[in-house]
Amino acid sequence: MFGNIFDFLSSGENIAFFICALLAIGGAIFMLSFTKVVHMVLALALTFISLAGLYVVLDAEFVAVVQILIYAGAVSILMIFGIMMTKHQGEEEEPKRPWHNGLLFVGAAGLFGLIFYAIQKSDLPSGTMQPAQDNTLEIGKLIFNAHVIPFELMSVLLTVAFIGAIIVAKREED
Structure with missing residues (x-):
């Protein structure tokens, strides 16, 4: 083991x-x-x-x-x-029960042990992965060729959201 x-x-x-x-x-x-x-x-x-x-x-x-x-x-x-x-008020949370952290630790250790056991007993296929030569180039080709319309729509949406946030902040200031 x-x-x-x-x-x-x-x-x-x-x-x-x-x-x-x-x-x-x-x-x-x-x-x-x-x-x-x-x-x-x-x-x-x-x-x-x-x-x-x-x-x-x-x-x-x-x-x-x-x-x-x-x-x-x-x-x-x-x-x-x-x-x-x-605005935040200085409300203090009631103190936790003393055994709360102990139960959290036992639960986390049990979950870790269960996952560790499952990984050790699993039969994973072995092999080698051939990564792409240039990940950034491939992502750029996909964004600016196949997905250019959603990319541009997202940039317009983010610009409108930014302008809306500025307008809302200005109204609250006045």
Whole structure:
């Protein structure tokens, strides 16, 4: 059983995958566990950046850059902007029962054990994957040849939404 783990961790690519996966899962758990919204946004940003690291390990560099730009950057800033624009009262959450964190840990460890057991017992086909030579070039060809109309419609929609947000913010200011 542990021989398979050591074989898995024998290459740097697998170690990077393992670290990014742990950070993504940890960030998601922290996002759900924190009580302050700013801390939740930071944990969510950690999850998004870890997912970008997973995309790099999987040779999807373009998707990793888009993940960082759109989700880790824009969505996190948008959430912080929304927090700043709304009024929050200093309401404190009632303290959790002392056994709550213990049950959470037992549940998470049980789920991890179940998934680990299922992966160890599964018979996965082995083979080599031939990645595309230039992922970004292929994505660009698809966007600007086969999907140019939806791409342009999306850019118009985002521009209209941006202008609408500015108008709404100006009305509230006055």
